[in-house]
Amino acid sequence: MNGLKSIATLIFFILLLTGCGPDSKNDQNTPPPALGDFEISVSEPSLVTQETGETKLVVDFTVKDGSGRSHELDETKDFRIALLKAMPSRVDTQNSSDPAFAFNGRHGNTYWKSFHHSSNTTNNRASMERVWDGTLVKTDEGYRYTFAIPDVLKVSDPYTADSSNNNGFIAWDADKLHRIVMAYGEQGNGFTYVFEWVPQESSDTAVSRNVIETGTCENCHMGEPLHHGPGYRSIDNNIAVCTACHNDSNPGAAPARRPLAAVVHQYHGNVFKLGSDRNNTDTYKQPVDENDMLVTDINGLVIEGNPFPQDTRNCTTCHSTDVAKASDANNWFEHPSQVACETCHLYRDRGAHDNQVGTVWVRNGEPQNSCSGCHRPYDRDDNGDPIIGQDASRSAKTVHVMRLENLAKARDSLEINVENARFIDDQFEVELRVSKAGTGIGSINELTPFINEHGHLNLLLNWDNGQGPMVANNSLNVADDGALGDGCEAQGEGLFLCHKDFTDAAIKPISNSTLTVNIADMPLCANRRDGELAECVTFEGIDLIKSPFVIAANNASGSFDVSGINKQHKLPVGADISSCNDCHKELTIHKLGEHPHAATDFQQCKNCHNSERSAFYPGMAADLKYHVHSFHAFGSAHSGEAPFPGAVNNCEACHTNAQYNLPSQQNTRPSLASGKYFSPALVACGACHLESSLANADPDTVAGDAPLNHMLNHGAVFGADTAAQATGSEQCATCHAIGQSQGVDKVHKVYDYR
Numbered sequence: 001m002n003g004l005k006s007i008a009t010l011i012f013f014i015l016l017l018t019g020c021g022p023d024s025k026n027d028q029n030t031p032p033p034a035l036g037d038f039e040i041s042v043s044e045p046s047l048v049t050q051e052t053g054e055t056k057l058v059v060d061f062t063v064k065d066g067s068g069r070s071h072e073l074d075e076t077k078d079f080r081i082a083l084l085k086a087m088p089s090r091v092d093t094q095n096s097s098d099p100a101f102a103f104n105g106r107h108g109n110t111y112w113k114s115f116h117h118s119s120n121t122t123n124n125r126a127s128m129e130r131v132w133d134g135t136l137v138k139t140d141e142g143y144r145y146t147f148a149i150p151d152v153l154k155v156s157d158p159y160t161a162d163s164s165n166n167n168g169f170i171a172w173d174a175d176k177l178h179r180i181v182m183a184y185g186e187q188g189n190g191f192t193y194v195f196e197w198v199p200q201e202s203s204d205t206a207v208s209r210n211v212i213e214t215g216t217c218e219n220c221h222m223g224e225p226l227h228h229g230p231g232y233r234s235i236d237n238n239i240a241v242c243t244a245c246h247n248d249s250n251p252g253a254a255p256a257r258r259p260l261a262a263v264v265h266q267y268h269g270n271v272f273k274l275g276s277d278r279n280n281t282d283t284y285k286q287p288v289d290e291n292d293m294l295v296t297d298i299n300g301l302v303i304e305g306n307p308f309p310q311d312t313r314n315c316t317t318c319h320s321t322d323v324a325k326a327s328d329a330n331n332w333f334e335h336p337s338q339v340a341c342e343t344c345h346l347y348r349d350r351g352a353h354d355n356q357v358g359t360v361w362v363r364n365g366e367p368q369n370s371c372s373g374c375h376r377p378y379d380r381d382d383n384g385d386p387i388i389g390q391d392a393s394r395s396a397k398t399v400h401v402m403r404l405e406n407l408a409k410a411r412d413s414l415e416i417n418v419e420n421a422r423f424i425d426d427q428f429e430v431e432l433r434v435s436k437a438g439t440g441i442g443s444i445n446e447l448t449p450f451i452n453e454h455g456h457l458n459l460l461l462n463w464d465n466g467q468g469p470m471v472a473n474n475s476l477n478v479a480d481d482g483a484l485g486d487g488c489e490a491q492g493e494g495l496f497l498c499h500k501d502f503t504d505a506a507i508k509p510i511s512n513s514t515l516t517v518n519i520a521d522m523p524l525c526a527n528r529r530d531g532e533l534a535e536c537v538t539f540e541g542i543d544l545i546k547s548p549f550v551i552a553a554n555n556a557s558g559s560f561d562v563s564g565i566n567k568q569h570k571l572p573v574g575a576d577i578s579s580c581n582d583c584h585k586e587l588t589i590h591k592l593g594e595h596p597h598a599a600t601d602f603q604q605c606k607n608c609h610n611s612e613r614s615a616f617y618p619g620m621a622a623d624l625k626y627h628v629h630s631f632h633a634f635g636s637a638h639s640g641e642a643p644f645p646g647a648v649n650n651c652e653a654c655h656t657n658a659q660y661n662l663p664s665q666q667n668t669r670p671s672l673a674s675g676k677y678f679s680p681a682l683v684a685c686g687a688c689h690l691e692s693s694l695a696n697a698d699p700d701t702v703a704g705d706a707p708l709n710h711m712l713n714h715g716a717v718f719g720a721d722t723a724a725q726a727t728g729s730e731q732c733a734t735c736h737a738i739g740q741s742q743g744v745d746k747v748h749k750v751y752d753y754r
Helices: 002-019 099-103 239-245 260-269 396-412 577-584 602-608 624-634 680-689 707-713
Strands: 039-042 046-049 055-064 079-087 111-114 135-138 143-146 178-186 189-197 361-363 366-368 378-380 386-391 414-424 427-436 458-464 475-477 487-492 495-501 514-520 523-527 550-552 557-561 671-673 676-678
Touching: 039 189, 055 178, 055 189, 079 239, 111 239, 178 239, 189 239, 239 260, 386 396, 396 414, 396 523, 396 550, 414 514, 414 557, 427 458, 458 602, 475 487, 514 602, 602 624, 624 671, 624 680, 671 680, 676 680, 680 707
Parallel strands: none
Antiparallel strands: 039 055, 046 055, 055 143, 079 111, 079 178, 135 143, 178 189, 361 366, 378 386, 414 427, 427 495, 458 475, 458 514, 487 495, 514 557, 523 550, 671 676
């Protein structure tokens, strides 16, 4: 009997322990649901005729919080809603007296027609209505909302060409796809939601306008709300909310209210200075010169750049080609629109005026009323029918994505290999093999015509004694004659013997050093149509302004012991290149400009941007752990203008989860700034948490520098004379290591972005 009791007791405790295990519902390590994560459900809306004869749109919906409980909407929070319908492409008119004649040439694409126009004035803008201006009633199931639109069947159309057959009113069109867009609350405690339906199904398939795959913007913007001007704060990056107002419902609303295609393409793609005076329709959103006058000559263009962190021809960064994820994913190249295209091609396609309409182009003597007239997506067979999947030579896909692929093809035709490196008798020697199109070159001068300004190839020579690169910016010009001094000598079949004299150097490799060699300063010129390297002097005109013919050479690297035996080694870097390429696509730094290093590999960057180099900018460190953090948080000169499009506190946007712990994981040495040394965590954290540049921080007079006192009180070293004096005293990890009470993972809310 006692044995049975013992067995029963044992089973009880096993079951008890099982119930506390990680797979149980009692797991205390599972965080509670976030109450700000809302679940929305919408019933199909209906038209209701009022006693007064007006027709109202009524919709029932429920809102539940993260725990599944009904959520009571807060009237103090902003709540907006919009009603739209998807319409097929407009058709040009031949009647020059018709106001729509001015918009010929901008058609060829579907568009959203908004029911939220306050009048039929020709420049009236689409909008969203505030829910609190309509009628919101609490029901047993959730809420019932009656739109504030006085009569949904009698909305005056500001673009009368769309409603000429409906007495100037926007038609309900029950067989068209309709959309309701909701936006409630604020970031972290709100929601956006889209509901689409066709009120009355018909035999004809309703057009849709689902162009961008859900989540695409998050690759760079993460969970951050998209940019918006004063008066409205975006809740997230749901572009359906953007299109509720930024659509082509009324072409006459531009340029004051432009379609999203125009806004986004111009913000990401245009690099020229644009007019900003909305009252001047000749210059607003058009290229202007330094005096804000309309550019009439290529020499008047002013380059301002844009925040897009990659080549703007990477259309597929934002546009998918997977129609399973976005029904109209191929819209960008099957139906390119002048509204979108001319936002980047403003100067080349001169003829654009205040409503962003370009000239009508002619092909084979026939006027083309849309971009696809010339930039047709697919080749055609003998019957003139498109061959789906066979891209035409001038399709939007070909002239953007394929041009980039051709540049890459040309780049890959040049192959450089570091075959050996050694340090003998104070000489850093490197054996370099260079081939073009599979054939070894006989002289470095054979490459010179293909290298963009300033036209030379450098080797980056460094060594690692176990803590990272020992020198900064130690280069060798491969074009220099090695028979006369530092430089290279041809050995035949593409092999070059290069050497640099370290006899008078203050620091040299030691017996256990690992030598590292990389290439740099090699931006290549290529014909983006045929995929071959091209002499840089052949490019002219507008090409010299935007340099779309330049691509960085592939990095060549090697690591060896001082005797020349190959070693597997990489300079330590605390970031993840694949994560960086979520935004940068193919990371390329300094491709153009005064110092065109054309770096694509962290190993190249680390040769210059390491702990042994101060920055050009006063008070700043050039070490990557400072330079990159500072650039993404404050801009290149720590000026306060940050181009980072996402959440700057999201460590895992750039780092793996093993790279941002404390103490410093990869870059452990103190860094130079203004000739002084600063301890490693101070450098990395101070890049964001100190308002002033590193060496100029002053917590006594600059409020934004106050965190420096906290750092110094816990072992940070500020402005030491030697690296040794700034090493080994930081105690940051005690509180800020991952898992601690104030760990970097917690204070940066890293887990919110996973």
